[in-house]
Amino acid sequence: MIVKNHNNFCIFIFLAFLIGMPFFVYSQAIEIQGSALDVDKKPISSCTIFASDSENEINILAFKNSDVNGNYKLILSKEIKLDSVWLIIRHISYETIRLKIPLKSAKQDFQLSLKMQKLDEVLIKSERILTIKGDTITYNVKGLKAEKDYTIEEVINRIPGVTINESGQIKYLDKPISHLYINGVDLLEGGYAIATQGIPADAVMEIDVMKKHHHERIDIGRTETDNVSFNLKIKEDVGLFFGSLKGDVGVPFLTRKLDATPIYFKDKFQNISSGKLNNTGKTLRGIGSDLTSGNISVGGLMLEETHVIKVPNINGVAISEKYWLNNDSYAITNDALHKVNDSTIVKWNFNYVNELSKIENNLSSIFLTNNESSSVINRSRNQLSTERFNAGVNQEINKRNFYLKNNTSFRFANDVGIERVFINTNYLESNYLQNNFQLSNSASFKTLIGKKNILQSGLLAQYEQNIEELRVTPPVFETSIGNSMLRPIRDATFLET
Numbered sequence: 194m195i196v197k198n199h200n201n202f203c204i205f206i207f208l209a210f211l212i213g214m215p216f217f218v219y220s221q222a223i224e225i226q227g228s229a230l231d232v233d234k235k236p237i238s239s240c241t242i243f244a245s246d247s248e249n250e251i252n253i254l255a256f257k258n259s260d261v262n263g264n265y266k267l268i269l270s271k272e273i274k275l276d277s278v279w280l281i282i283r284h285i286s287y288e289t290i291r292l293k294i295p296l297k298s299a300k301q302d303f304q305l306s307l308k309m310q311k312l313d314e315v316l317i318k319s320e321r322i323l324t325i326k327g328d329t330i331t332y333n334v335k336g337l338k339a340e341k342d343y344t345i346e347e348v349i350n351r352i353p354g355v356t357i358n359e360s361g362q363i364k365y366l367d368k369p370i371s372h373l374y375i376n377g378v379d380l381l382e383g384g385y386a387i388a389t390q391g392i393p394a395d396a397v398m399e400i401d402v403m404k405k406h407h408h409e410r411i412d413i414g415r416t417e418t419d420n421v422s423f424n425l426k427i428k429e430d431v432g433l434f435f436g437s438l439k440g441d442v443g444v445p446f447l448t449r450k451l452d453a454t455p456i457y458f459k460d461k462f463q464n465i466s467s468g469k470l471n472n473t474g475k476t477l478r479g480i481g482s483d484l485t486s487g488n489i490s491v492g493g494l495m496l497e498e499t500h501v502i503k504v505p506n507i508n509g510v511a512i513s514e515k516y517w518l519n520n521d522s523y524a525i526t527n528d529a530l531h532k533v534n535d536s537t538i539v540k541w542n543f544n545y546v547n548e549l550s551k552i553e554n555n556l557s558s559i560f561l562t563n564n565e566s567s568s569v570i571n572r573s574r575n576q577l578s579t580e581r582f583n584a585g586v587n588q589e590i591n592k593r594n595f596y597l598k599n600n601t602s603f604r605f606a607n608d609v610g611i612e613r614v615f616i617n618t619n620y621l622e623s624n625y626l627q628n629n630f631q632l633s634n635s636a637s638f639k640t641l642i643g644k645k646n647i648l649q650s651g652l653l654a655q656y657e658q659n660i661e662e663l664r665v666t667p668p669v670f671e672t673s674i675g676n677s678m679l680r681p682i683r684d685a686t687f688l689e690t
Contacts, residue, residue, distance in 0.1 A: 222268050222269065222270060222271065223268070223269040223270070223271055223273075223296060223297060223298050224266060224267070224268055224269075224298045225244065225266075225267045225269070225280070225294070225298065225299055225300075225301055226264070226265060226266040226267070226300060226301075227264075227265065227300050227301040227302040227303065228259075228262070228263045228264050228265070228302045228303070229242070229259045229263045229265065229282060229284075229302075229303050229305060230263055230302065230303065230304050230305070231287070231304070231305055231306075231307075232304065232305075232306060232307075234304075235263075236259070236261070236262050236263025236264075237259060237263050237284060237287065237305060238259055238260060238261045238262075238263060239258060239259065239284065240258065240259040240263070240265070240282055240283065240284045240287075240303075240305070241256060241257075241258055241282070241283045241284070242256060242257050242258075242259065242265050242267060242280065242281070242282045242303075243255075243256045243279075243280070243281040243282075243283075244256070244267050244269060244278050244279070244280055245278065245279045245281060246275060246278060246279070247279060248279050248291055248293070250279075250281060254269055254273065254278060255267045255268060255269050267280075269296070273296060275296050276295065276296060277293055277294060277295050277296055278293070278294065278296050279291060279292070279293050280292045280293075280294060280301060282303050282305070284305060285308075286307060286308055287305035287306060287307060287308055288305060288306045288307070288308050290303055290305065321333055321336060322336040322337055323336075328403065328404040328405045328406075329401055329402065329403050329404070330401070330402040330404075331399050331400070331401050331402075332352060332399065332400045332401075332402070333398075333399060334348055334394060334397045334398060334399060334400060335398075337351050337352070337400075338351075338394050339351070342394045343393065343394060343437070343439070344389065344390055344391065344392060344393060344394060344437060345388075345389055345392045345393070345394050345396075345397050345400075345425060346361065346386075346389040346390050347394065348394045348397070348400070349363060349389060349400060349423070352365075352400065352402065354366045357389075360386065360479060360482075360484065361385075361386025361389060361390055361484060362386070362484040363385075363389070363423065363484070365402065365421045365423075366421075368419075368421065369484065369485060370420075370421050370422055370423055370485065371406065371408065371420035371421065371422050371485050372406070372408055372420075372422040372423075372485065373385035373388065373389070373422065373423050373424075373425070373485075374422065374423070374424040374425065375388060375392075375424075375425050375427065375463060376424075376425070376426060376427055376458075376463070377424060378463070378530060378532060378538060379408070380463050380465065380528055380529075380530045380540065381465070381528050381542075382483065382485075382540075382587070383482070383483030383484050383485040384480075384481040384482060384483065384484065384526075384528075385484060385485075386480075386484060387454070387465060387467045387480070387481065387526055387528070388425070388465055390452070390454075391436065391437050391452070391454025391456070391465065391467055392425065392427075392436075392437065392454070392456065393435065393436070393437050396427055396428055396431045396435050397425050397426065397427060397428065398426045398427065398428045399425075399426040400423060400424070400425060400426070401423065401424035401426070402421065402423060403421065403422045403423070403424060404419075404421050405417075405418055405419065405420070405421075406418065406420050406421060406422040407420070408420075408422070408591075409591060409596045409639060410536075410591055410592060410593050410596070411592070411593060411594060411595065411596045411639050411640075411641065411647060412639075412647070413593075415645055415647060416647070427458060431458075433457060433458065433459050434455065434456070434457055435456050435458075436453070436454045436455040436456040437452070437453075437454050438452070438453050438454075439451070439452045439453075440452070441473075443473075448471075448472055448473050449470070449471065449472060449473075450470070450471040450472075450473050450475075451468070451469065451470050451471070452467075452468075452469050453467070453468045453469075454466065454467050454468075461531060461532035461533075462529070462530070462531055462532075463529065463530045464527070464528070464529040464530075465527075465528050465529075466525075466526065466527045466528075467480075467524070467525070467526040467527075468523075468524070468525050469522075469523065469524045470522065470523035470524075471520075471522055471523075472519075472520055472521045472522070474519075474520060475520075475522070476520060476522060476548060476550070477522040477523070477524040477546050477548060478522075478546055478548060478579060478581065480524045480526060480544060480546060481526055481542075481544045481583065519550065519551040519552065519553075520548060520549065520550045520551070521548070521549045522546070522547070522548040522549075522550075523546075523547055523548075524544065524545065524546040524547075525544065525545050526542070526543070526544035526545075527542065527543055527544075528540070528541075528542040529541055529542070536590055536591050536592045537588075537589070537590050537591075538588075538589050538591075539586075539587070539588050539589075540586070540587040540588075540589075541584075541585065541586045541587070542583075542584065542585055542587075543582070543583065543584040543585075544581075544582075544583050545580075545581065545582050546579070546580070546581040546582075547579070547580050548578070548579045549576065549577075549578045549579075550576065550577050550578075550579070551574075551575070551576040552574075552575050552576075553572070553573070553574045553575075554571075554572070554573045555570075555571075555572050556570075556571040556572075557569070557570050557571075558570075558571070569616065569617060570615075570616070570617055571614070571615070571616050572614070572615040573612070573613065573614045573615070574611075574613045575610070575611065575612045575613070576610065576611050577608060577609070577610040577625075578608070578609045578610070579606075579607075579608050580605075580606065580607040580608075581604075581605075581606050582604070582605045582606075583602065583603070583604050583605075584602070584603045584604075585600060585601060585602035585603065586600070586601050587599070587600045587601075588600075594640070594641045595638075595639070595640050595641075596637075596638060596639040596640075597636070597637075597638040598636065598637050598638070599634070599635070599636040600634070600635050600636075601633070601634045602631075602632075602633050602634075603631070603632055604629070604630070604631040604632075605628075605629070605630055605631075606627070606628070606629040607627070607628050607629075608625070608626070608627040609624075609625070609626055610624070610625040610626075611623070611624055611625070612625070620667075621665070621666070621667070622665070622666045623663060623664065623665045623666075624662075624663070624664040624665075624666075625661075625662070625663055626660075626661065626662040626663075627659070627660065627661045627662075628658075628659070628660045629657070629658070629659050629660075630657070630658045630659075631655065631656070631657045631658075632655070632656045632657075633653070633654065633655035633656070634652075634653075634654050634655075635651065635652070635653045635654075636651060636652045636653075637649070637650070637651035637652075638650060638651070
């Protein structure tokens, strides 16, 4: 009985030891707790609090992040042989705090200040995109240009209100511009696409958009206009020679495209040349054509090229020609200008185009009549070889009280075409030839009568000769014509106004 009581007493002592052990172990730790607050006494969450044996945090003894209420608790062992520790509290938006405290359980709150970074000076650099002076808006090319823009046409197309069609014609607010100047002079007249598609964007400093613009100085302040003109200001440091070169080659069907535009500017002389070739379905027959609007002159009275015999058809359906035109085209142009003085300039130019265009059509039709049917297969193969040569000399005097412009031009065109038609087993071929020669001279002038009245007059002299031939195989209308060849049609016209 005595032994049994002794065993019960031992069990009681053992259980009491087990129950009290956590309190014993817990009493061996040091607790440092508190809150992280801002200057308005609001809790700051996600602060990191370190306990270290040194200010530079060589050894981390404990760490904790503050909760959503800003509270934290660090637990350190009593076995740490230090009299004091460093508390460091950090937050990305607040200043760091370092505090040395005795190593014992305690409550330690922190008040953090927002992190402020003082800058001695802030310098913001930005390219000015545009300036406005009167009716002229000047765009800075560097500020307007995108990284991928190569020619100045691509930069012009970024100007608000500008649209550019496939031929290169520039419209501002849906109206074609009246002039495109380069350094204040109109080198290319209406054929400015040669310049806009050939001048590198990096060679141009500014683009002027001139509203209510008068080209003829005698009209300034005396007449009203809604014409808009553009002016390209070339950088002074581009050198005498510059230009652009673009080329493409395609496979498996060998296609090629090349555009080269060498440019020479010096003092009062400007020269722009252009060489183009392609077989990608883009005709070059319109190169150098007038893209402007609003320029009224006696040149508008010139006779247009006429045809008595129908030209072989090389036109496709109502989709872009690049999807159907089988062509082989090349063109060479050159435009030059000499500025004699501030009011007098002399210009001369030429362009040559050679193009071979082909088209093939196939049409199969079935006709049903009662119990019978018949089919008709219609195939046509047409081609047209075109040559165009234009040259001209232009003199212009543009003063405040007097304006004179004289233009002499020469044009030669040669078209040779073949039209073949196969209807089932029947065959018809027609051969076409046309030569056109034109020589013209136009002059227009304006002068003042009194202070505000303007007298305007002009003169146009033009000679044109046109020769057309047609040969048909097998012969048609033999009773009327006598053989398969239609005799040459010759037409000569002289116009004087």
